[in-house]
Amino acid sequence: MRNWMLGLSCLGLVACSDGTGNVTFTTYGEDFIEKEIPAAVGEEAGFVDGWTVRFQKFVVVLSEVKVETHDEVAAQQSQARVFDVHKPGPVVVESFKDLDAKEWDRISYAIAPVASAVTGNADAADVERMKTDGLSVRVVGTATKGGVTKQFDWGFTTNTLYEHCESPELGAGVTVPKDGEETVQLTIHGDHLFFDDLQSPDAKMRFDAMAAADKLGIAGADGVVTLEELAAVDLTELPAEQYGTGGAGNVRNLRDFVTALVRTAGHFRGEGECSPKSR
Amino acid sequence: MKRRNMLRGALAVAAASSLSFFGCGSEAERRAFPVEVTATTLSEERNERGWRIVLDSAHVSVGPVRFFEGRVLLSSRPTPRFDWYSLIGGTAHAHPGHYIPGDALGELLETHTVDLLGAVSVLGTASAVTGEYGSLELTLTTPMETQGALQGHAVRVVGTATNPDGGQVRFDVNADLPKPVAGVRFEKSLGMETGRVRLTVDLRKWLDRIDFATATDPDADGVYTFPADSQARNALLRGVEDTTAYVVTWEEGAMQ
Numbered sequence: 001m002r003n004w005m006l007g008l009s010c011l012g013l014v015a016c017s018d019g020t021g022n023v024t025f026t027t028y029g030e031d032f033i034e035k036e037i038p039a040a041v042g043e044e045a046g047f048v049d050g051w052t053v054r055f056q057k058f059v060v061v062l063s064e065v066k067v068e069t070h071d072e073v074a075a076q077q078s079q080a081r082v083f084d085v086h087k088p089g090p091v092v093v094e095s096f097k098d099l100d101a102k103e104w105d106r107i108s109y110a111i112a113p114v115a116s117a118v119t120g121n122a123d124a125a126d127v128e129r130m131k132t133d134g135l136s137v138r139v140v141g142t143a144t145k146g147g148v149t150k151q152f153d154w155g156f157t158t159n160t161l162y163e164h165c166e167s168p169e170l171g172a173g174v175t176v177p178k179d180g181e182e183t184v185q186l187t188i189h190g191d192h193l194f195f196d197d198l199q200s201p202d203a204k205m206r207f208d209a210m211a212a213a214d215k216l217g218i219a220g221a222d223g224v225v226t227l228e229e230l231a232a233v234d235l236t237e238l239p240a241e242q243y244g245t246g247g248a249g250n251v252r253n254l255r256d257f258v259t260a261l262v263r264t265a266g267h268f269r270g271e272g273e274c275s276p277k278s279r
Numbered sequence: 280m281k282r283r284n285m286l287r288g289a290l291a292v293a294a295a296s297s298l299s300f301f302g303c304g305s306e307a308e309r310r311a312f313p314v315e316v317t318a319t320t321l322s323e324e325r326n327e328r329g330w331r332i333v334l335d336s337a338h339v340s341v342g343p344v345r346f347f348e349g350r351v352l353l354s355s356r357p358t359p360r361f362d363w364y365s366l367i368g369g370t371a372h373a374h375p376g377h378y379i380p381g382d383a384l385g386e387l388l389e390t391h392t393v394d395l396l397g398a399v400s401v402l403g404t405a406s407a408v409t410g411e412y413g414s415l416e417l418t419l420t421t422p423m424e425t426q427g428a429l430q431g432h433a434v435r436v437v438g439t440a441t442n443p444d445g446g447q448v449r450f451d452v453n454a455d456l457p458k459p460v461a462g463v464r465f466e467k468s469l470g471m472e473t474g475r476v477r478l479t480v481d482l483r484k485w486l487d488r489i490d491f492a493t494a495t496d497p498d499a500d501g502v503y504t505f506p507a508d509s510q511a512r513n514a515l516l517r518g519v520e521d522t523t524a525y526v527v528t529w530e531e532g533a534m535q
Contacts, residue, residue, distance in 0.1 A: 199461075236488050236514040247460045249351075249523030252488070 019101040019178035023075070025065050025093040025109075026185050027120075029085030033058045033190035037205065039145075045191065050145050051207035057140040058086045058190055059126050060265075061117050064110040064161065065094050065186070067174060074099045074176075077109075081120035082127045085188045091121045093186060101178035105171075109186055111266050112136050112159040112279070129155075136160070137262050139193065143207050143225075150211045152225045156259055162266045162274035170269060187267040198260055199246020209238050213254060231255035307384075307408040313475040314387050314402045315530075316341055318395035321482045325443075328490040334396060334438035337482060338428040340420045342390035342402055344478070349381030350413035351464045351522065380461065384410050384469075390420045392429055395480055405476070412467045417478070417525060418459040429453075434519055440491040448491040450503045452512075454519045465527040474531045484524035488514035 037053045040046035047053070063080030066073065075096035083091060113134045119127045130138060138155040166172040174184050194210075197203035213229040214221045233254040235243050245251045251260050263276050318337065325331050385407025393400045425431035432453035440448045465476070493510040494503040505512035518524060 234488065236490075236510050236517055238513075240508075240513045240516060245517070245521070247462055247520045247522040249464075249521055 020098040021101045021176040021178055022095060022097050022181040023067060023099060023174055023176055024095045024181060024183050025077075026090035026183060027060070027062060027083050027085055027093050027188060028090035028185050029055075029058055029188045029190060033085050033188060034088060037191055037194070040205070046205060047194065047207055048204045049206050049208045051143050051211070052145070053141055053143045053194065053207065055086045055139060055141040055190060057084055057126065057138065058188065059084045059122055059130060059135075059138040060111050060188060061114050061130055061136050062093050062109060062120065062186065063112060063114050063117070064108065066106075066108050067096060067099065067104045068106045068108075069104055069173075070106065074104050080112075080114035080117035082117050082122040082130055083120040084122040084126060085190075087121055089121075090185055093120060099176045101176045101180075103173065103175045105173035106163075107165040107173050107184065107268070108161060108163040108274070109165075109266070110159070110161045112161075113157055133157075137265070139190070143211065145207070145211070148211065150207075150214055150223060150225050152210075154227050154258070156262045158259060158262050159279045160263045160266065161277045161279055162268070163277055165268035165272060165274040167269040167272035170272075185269050187270050187272070189265050189267050192261050192264045193258055195261055196242045197244045197246065198248045198251065198257070200244060206242065209233065209243065209254060227255050227258075230258060307410050308471060310407055310409055310469075310471055311404050312385075312407060312469075314344055314405050314478065315399050315475055316391075316393045316395075316402055316478045316480065317399040318480040318482050321486070324483075326483070326487045326489065328488065328492075329443055330440040330448075330489070330491050331442075332438055332440045332486055334436060334482070336428065336435070336437045337395040338435050339393050339395060339480065340390060340422050340429055340433045341393050341417070341478075342387060342420060343418050344387045344402065344405065345380075345383065345416040345418075346385040346405065346407060346412055346465065347380035347383055347415065348411055348413050349462075350466060351462045380414060380416065382410070384408055384412055390418075390422075392422070392427065394428070395482065399477070402478075407469075409470050410468075412465050412469050414461075415463045415465045415527060416459045416461045417463055419456055419519070421455045434485075436485070436515075440489075442492070448494055448503050449497075449501060450491065450494055450505070452494075452503075452505045452515060454512075454515050456516070456520055460520055460522060460525065463522045463525045463527060467529050469529070472531070473533055474529050477528050477530045479526040479528070481524045481526060484521055485515065485518040488518060490514070 033055050038046040039050045039052050040048045061080055061082050065077035067075045077094045113136045115131055133155055134157050135155040136158050140153045143150045174182055176182060191205055194205040194207060195203035196206045210225055213233045214225045216229045216232055231253050235252060243257055251257055268274050321334055323331060385405045387403050387405040389403040391402050419433040421433045422429055429435050432455050434454040437451045489511050494505050497503045
C-alpha cells in the first residue's frame with residue numbers, strides 16, 4: 001500500500017513537470033505613453049477638462065520579476081533594468097529559459113529605485129539620473145489646452161512590489177508551454193497619473209488643477225509645473241467632488257495624490273491587475 | 280454587493296466550530312470580541328490653519344463595522360516593520376478602486392451614537408473568525424431621527440475656534456459621508472485570545488485642515504455653520520473620511 005502511494009506520488013511529480021519551456025517578459029507603455037493622452041470625446045477615455053498630454057520620457061526601473069507557485073520559485077530576475085516606455089515597445093525585460101512546463105500561478109515584479117540598475121532601453125543619461133536621484137519612476141511631458149502649454153518633469157522615489165498579477169482573460173500567473181515560449185507583458189498605464197480619485201472606479205482624468213498649480217517662485221507661472229508646486233495645493237482648496245482620496249490616509253496635497261497614483265501604474269498583460277504593495 | 284455576499288458566506292461557514300475556508304490547510308475558528316469607541320483629547324495646539332479649537336461636544340453615529348483580511352496600501356504603519364505596507368497593500372489592485380478588502384473576517388452590525396468627549400463607549404460584540412486581519416470598514420451611519428445630539432447627521436461637532444488675533448468663530452457643524460470609510464488599518468493575527476477592539480477617533484485629524492474664516496453666515500445666536508462650497512466643509516469632510524483619523528488597536532484582556 002505504501003509503495004503504491006509512493007508510486008502515485010512520483011507519477012504526479014512526473015506529470016507536473018513533463019518538459020520545459022520559456023517565458024519572456026516585456027514592458028509596454030501603450031499608446032497613452034508612446035503617443036498621447038487626448039482630450040475626452042464622448043465616451044472615449046481622455047482628459048475631461050480638455051487637456052492633452054504627450055510624454056517625452058516615461059522612465060521606470062523594473063526589477064524582481066518572479067515566476068513561482070506558493071511553494072516553488074521557477075525563476076527570478078537578478079538584474080534591475082531601466083526602461084523608457086515612451087520609446088516604441090513592447091521591449092524585452094527578461095527571458096527565462098527551460099522552466100518546468102506547467103502552470104505557475106504567481107507572478108510579481110517591482111518598480112523601485114535600484115542603485116545597481118542597468119539600461120533596458122533607456123538612454124544612458126536617464127539611467128544615471130534614476131540612480132543618482134534614487135528614482136523609480138520619472139515622467140517628462142507636455143500638457144496642452146488651447147494656446148496654453150505646461151511642461152512637467154516629475155521624479156518619484158516610490159518602491160512598489162506588484163504581486164499576484166492576474167489577467168482577466170488568461171488568469172493568474174503564466175502557463176509555461178512544453179517546448180514553447182510564452183510572452184508576458186508588464187504594462188505601464190500612464191493615464192493613471194492624472195486620475196481625479198484614488199478609489200473610485202469612475203475616476204476621470206484632469207489637468208486643470210495641476211496647471212493652476214504653476215504659480216510658485218519668483219517668475220510665478222513659468223509654464224513648468226513642478227512637484228513642489230503640486231505640494232503647495234492643499235486638496236481642501238479643490239472642488240470637493242474632485243481629487244477624492246476615498247479615505248486613503250495622509251494624502252493631503254496634489255503631490256501626495258500623484259505620488260499615490262504612481263503606485264497604480266504597473267499592470268499585467270494589458271488591463272490585468274496586480275496587488276501593489278508599498279515598501 | 281460581492282463583498283457583502285463574501286462576508287455572509289464567510290460568517291456562515293464560520294458557524295461551524297472549526298473550518299478551513301482559507302485553503303492550504305489553514306483553519307479559522309469562530310469567535311467574538313467586543314468593539315469599543317473612544318477619541319483622543321483635542322490638544323490646545325493650533326490646527327494647520329492657525330486656529331485653536333475648543334470643543335463643547337462631538338458626536339458620531341458609528342456602525343456597522345466590518346473586518347477584512349486585506350491590508351491597506353496608501354498609509355504608513357505607525358512604526359516601520361519588516362514587510363511593511365504604506366498605501367493600500369495586501370489585496371489592493373492597481374486602479375482607482377484599488378483597495379480590495381479580501382476575505383471578510385468579522386462584523387458588528389449595530390449602530391450607536393457615541394459621545395466622543397465622554398468615556399469609552401461599547402458598540403457591541405463582533406461576530407468573527409480567527410485569522411490574519413488587515414483592515415476594517417467603518418460606516419458612519421446617518422441616523423433617521425433628526426433630533427438628539429446628532430440632529431440627523433452622522434457627525435456633529437460644536438465648539439469655538441480662535442485665531443492668532445483673538446478672533447473667534449463659534450461653530451456647529453455636521454458631516455455625512457456618502458459611503459463607508461473603507462481601508463482603516465487593523466493588522467492583527469487574531470487567535471482565540473481574550474481582548475477587544477478599540478477604535479480611537481483622532482479628532483485633530485477631523486479638524487486639522489479647517490480654515491474657520493471660510494465659515495460664513497452665522498445664525499441669530501452668532502453660531503456659524505460651514506457653507507456647502509466652503510473650504511471649511513471640504514476640509515471637514517476630507518478629515519472625517521481620512522482613514523488615518525481612526526486608530527484601531529487590540530486591547531488585551533477582558534473589559535473592565
